[in-house]
Amino acid sequence: MNCKLLSLFVFLFAASNLLINSSLQAADPRPVRYNRDIRPLLSDRCFHCHGPDEADRQAALRLDQADGEEGAYREASGVVAVKPGSLDESELWQRITSEDPDSVMPPPDSHKKALTKDEQELFRRWIEQGANYESFWAFIPPTSPAIPESELDTESPIDQLVRRRLEEEGLSPTAVADRRTLIRRVTLDLTGLPPTRAEIEAFLNDDAPDAYEKLVDRLLDSPHYGEHMAKYWLDVVRFADTNGIHHDHYRDLSTYRDWVIRSFNDNLPYADFVRYQIAGDLYEHPQQDQLVASGFNRLHLIIDVGTMLPEESFSRNVIDRVSSVGTAFLGLTLQCAVCHDHKYDPITQRDFYSLAGFFNNIDALPETGGRRGADFLRGLQEPYIDLPSAEQAEQLRSLKQAVESLTAQVAESKEQLSELEASVAQSHAANDSTPAQQDQDQSTDEPKTTNNDEALKEAKAELAAKQKELEAATKAHDDYLLNVPAAMIMKERAEVRPSHLLIRGAYDKPGEVVARTTPGFLPLMKSDHQVKTRMDLANWLVDPQHPLTARVTVNRFWQQLFGVGLVRTSEDFGAQGEWPSHPDLLDYLAVRFVESDWNVKSLMKAMVMSHTYQQSSIASPEAFKSDPQNRLLARGSRFRLDSEVIRDQILATSGKLSRQMFGKSVKPPQPEGLWKAVSLPSSYPNEYSADSGDKIYRRSVYTFWKRAMPPPQMSIFNAPNREECVARRERTNTPLQALLLMNETEYLKAARHLASDILAATTDDQQRLSMIYETITSQLPDPEIAQDLKELAADLRKLYQQSPDLAAALCADATAPASVPHDELAAWTLVASAVYNLDITKTKQ
Numbered sequence: 001m002n003c004k005l006l007s008l009f010v011f012l013f014a015a016s017n018l019l020i021n022s023s024l025q026a027a028d029p030r031p032v033r034y035n036r037d038i039r040p041l042l043s044d045r046c047f048h049c050h051g052p053d054e055a056d057r058q059a060a061l062r063l064d065q066a067d068g069e070e071g072a073y074r075e076a077s078g079v080v081a082v083k084p085g086s087l088d089e090s091e092l093w094q095r096i097t098s099e100d101p102d103s104v105m106p107p108p109d110s111h112k113k114a115l116t117k118d119e120q121e122l123f124r125r126w127i128e129q130g131a132n133y134e135s136f137w138a139f140i141p142p143t144s145p146a147i148p149e150s151e152l153d154t155e156s157p158i159d160q161l162v163r164r165r166l167e168e169e170g171l172s173p174t175a176v177a178d179r180r181t182l183i184r185r186v187t188l189d190l191t192g193l194p195p196t197r198a199e200i201e202a203f204l205n206d207d208a209p210d211a212y213e214k215l216v217d218r219l220l221d222s223p224h225y226g227e228h229m230a231k232y233w234l235d236v237v238r239f240a241d242t243n244g245i246h247h248d249h250y251r252d253l254s255t256y257r258d259w260v261i262r263s264f265n266d267n268l269p270y271a272d273f274v275r276y277q278i279a280g281d282l283y284e285h286p287q288q289d290q291l292v293a294s295g296f297n298r299l300h301l302i303i304d305v306g307t308m309l310p311e312e313s314f315s316r317n318v319i320d321r322v323s324s325v326g327t328a329f330l331g332l333t334l335q336c337a338v339c340h341d342h343k344y345d346p347i348t349q350r351d352f353y354s355l356a357g358f359f360n361n362i363d364a365l366p367e368t369g370g371r372r373g374a375d376f377l378r379g380l381q382e383p384y385i386d387l388p389s390a391e392q393a394e395q396l397r398s399l400k401q402a403v404e405s406l407t408a409q410v411a412e413s414k415e416q417l418s419e420l421e422a423s424v425a426q427s428h429a430a431n432d433s434t435p436a437q438q439d440q441d442q443s444t445d446e447p448k449t450t451n452n453d454e455a456l457k458e459a460k461a462e463l464a465a466k467q468k469e470l471e472a473a474t475k476a477h478d479d480y481l482l483n484v485p486a487a488m489i490m491k492e493r494a495e496v497r498p499s500h501l502l503i504r505g506a507y508d509k510p511g512e513v514v515a516r517t518t519p520g521f522l523p524l525m526k527s528d529h530q531v532k533t534r535m536d537l538a539n540w541l542v543d544p545q546h547p548l549t550a551r552v553t554v555n556r557f558w559q560q561l562f563g564v565g566l567v568r569t570s571e572d573f574g575a576q577g578e579w580p581s582h583p584d585l586l587d588y589l590a591v592r593f594v595e596s597d598w599n600v601k602s603l604m605k606a607m608v609m610s611h612t613y614q615q616s617s618i619a620s621p622e623a624f625k626s627d628p629q630n631r632l633l634a635r636g637s638r639f640r641l642d643s644e645v646i647r648d649q650i651l652a653t654s655g656k657l658s659r660q661m662f663g664k665s666v667k668p669p670q671p672e673g674l675w676k677a678v679s680l681p682s683s684y685p686n687e688y689s690a691d692s693g694d695k696i697y698r699r700s701v702y703t704f705w706k707r708a709m710p711p712p713q714m715s716i717f718n719a720p721n722r723e724e725c726v727a728r729r730e731r732t733n734t735p736l737q738a739l740l741l742m743n744e745t746e747y748l749k750a751a752r753h754l755a756s757d758i759l760a761a762t763t764d765d766q767q768r769l770s771m772i773y774e775t776i777t778s779q780l781p782d783p784e785i786a787q788d789l790k791e792l793a794a795d796l797r798k799l800y801q802q803s804p805d806l807a808a809a810l811c812a813d814a815t816a817p818a819s820v821p822h823d824e825l826a827a828w829t830l831v832a833s834a835v836y837n838l839d840i841t842k843t844k845q
Helices: 003-027 034-045 091-096 117-128 157-168 179-191 197-204 211-220 223-236 254-265 270-282 288-298 310-330 349-356 374-378 390-432 435-442 457-481 534-541 549-562 583-595 600-609 621-626 643-654 674-678 693-697 735-743 745-761 765-777 783-802 804-810 822-836
Strands: 384-386 486-488 499-502 510-514
Touching: 034 117, 091 117, 157 583, 179 197, 179 211, 179 223, 179 600, 197 765, 211 600, 223 254, 223 549, 254 288, 254 486, 270 288, 270 534, 288 384, 288 486, 310 349, 310 549, 349 499, 349 510, 374 457, 390 457, 549 583, 549 600, 583 600, 643 745, 643 765, 735 745, 745 765, 745 822, 765 783, 765 822, 783 804, 783 822, 804 822
Parallel strands: none
Antiparallel strands: 384 486, 499 510
């Protein structure tokens, strides 16, 4: 080959390599980020042995930080774990790509998955790009991000931040959903109930530009808004009507639930919502609501007296309180530091017990009391306060006065009896000392009595009568008291109980005393007290510079509306949690929330008013396949409704729902024997006794919740048992769910009630079908669905005409018009039931 050809070949080879490299660089995704791309992998595979927990740290190496004596950049024995810019000098790279089982990381015996080729590629690019470490995003106070410019005046900051991410992915948002879908979606999301046909009609006919905003405002003002919002909070704080553990006795904390509902309806600033619950009893002059709210600290499981040692019960209660604060307000798994330093987050065991000091000073017994008396029957344990109405307070005063008066009379009668007994004894003694009198007494068969023996018999009889009156008056008072609301509250002991670090978490192995304080990696707590208080803790949680509280809260509200949070792991914002899908949006919402004076309704309105929320959920199969959880928010969210919403929707659309608010929990019918199967014979109550009348049709938020056996209508659709705090419910699809919807007795009765109303309203089958379908789904049936339902109705009518016994059984105790035959009612009952079982009914579109 001559020199000219060789030179040309070299030139073409170099040029082709340059083009290839340029093409590869252009195809490279955005720069690798430690927090988003690398930390989750290190946390999952490496932090257990090379993370925050000093006790289990291997090779004196921390991969959760770059600098320091054990940091990833430091050189040890001539080896550097991570050398920025150099793969050859980075031991981490050598280990994660090794094929030698003796040197590969994570080691085979760690039971951790080896890194995939794609994951290794992330580490390669990260190291070559400089291996930059970042402070953990969730522990840095949020700041308001720069909002992208928009050509649309109506586009909100939420939409602008979402659109920026969509543009990065080469996507665009979908159009706004149709009005029928929109009113159903937002009504379910803000009230947990479906819109009525009249409400749908009014919205469809409202041509005003602000028609949707007016709808949103009306829903936020609805009293049912608070009921729906409370449901999610009751999951977070593991609210239930029984103690859990062993006997699982009844415990009445319904007044706390009522306070939560009222708080959301009244739009109590979330900062106060936090303060009242953490430290409502510590206000200088606590109001009733503040005391009731402090019942948050009493919601933990509590064991029956005599089941374990009181010291162990006490320790469990305190640990439960601290863990609940971690989940509810911080979004951290604090309970992982009970026995040792946290494996993944910078939470030490000392941190945990320093927080425990705020919750270990309650002036209460650690276990339930005895199994008798008004307190036990009322489901209360001291400290608590009675909350009678004005009428109840007057009646209680009257009953109490009667008890006090009779108590005084009994005491007076006892005193008089005592004096008479002494007098009679003296008289008898005097008589016994006279010999002549003794001879006379012996000469007669009848005993000698005196007048004193008689102001004595009468006195004893009078005392016995008074005691019976007192017993009756006391019983009347106690029986009346059973129906008087009360609230278990928090109360501090006068003498501060020290908090000990428990060695390996064992209640009977107290270590050093630790002072009340907060974890060092979070902002410093401010306090004017020598011993920090729960009020100091509450104020620390809602400090504007706190990095977690606002983020955790807005993320849960987002989860309510969109099905998944911006941080999917809404219960865990730590290293094992997930990187936010839209970090800037999360920070924008958190800062906005704080700057609005923690205004929950304002936040909810901003989210549902956004185009992102109003988008149609209709998308191509490819879009669902590429982003099944809709993390990019390129379409409206579509997911199965929660158990309570499914049940309440059936009751509401059938016309059976009772809209009475507040009060003690109610017991709708459920299969026999369920409680008995999980309760000890001595448990109170042991057997399920269903309520009757309108009580059984009240909203699900008021349903009695037994921890050992939650309502099956709820648990089958993934409601938690409320034994622990749950910030994110799972969603599963099981055959039991379909069987419940098709066969639950009360759901069939609801379908029959709806059918009866429709049959009374019109005789036209097509109109009946449209009315049933619209009532239940808020939509009108398309021609194909209408034809299917019409054929179903005809087939069922024929079946029940041929089998009148089946029709009679289905229509037993029905209140249909006399003009409607059983076969007609039975057929349309099952048509309604079929619509209740459609996917559109139990799914938010």
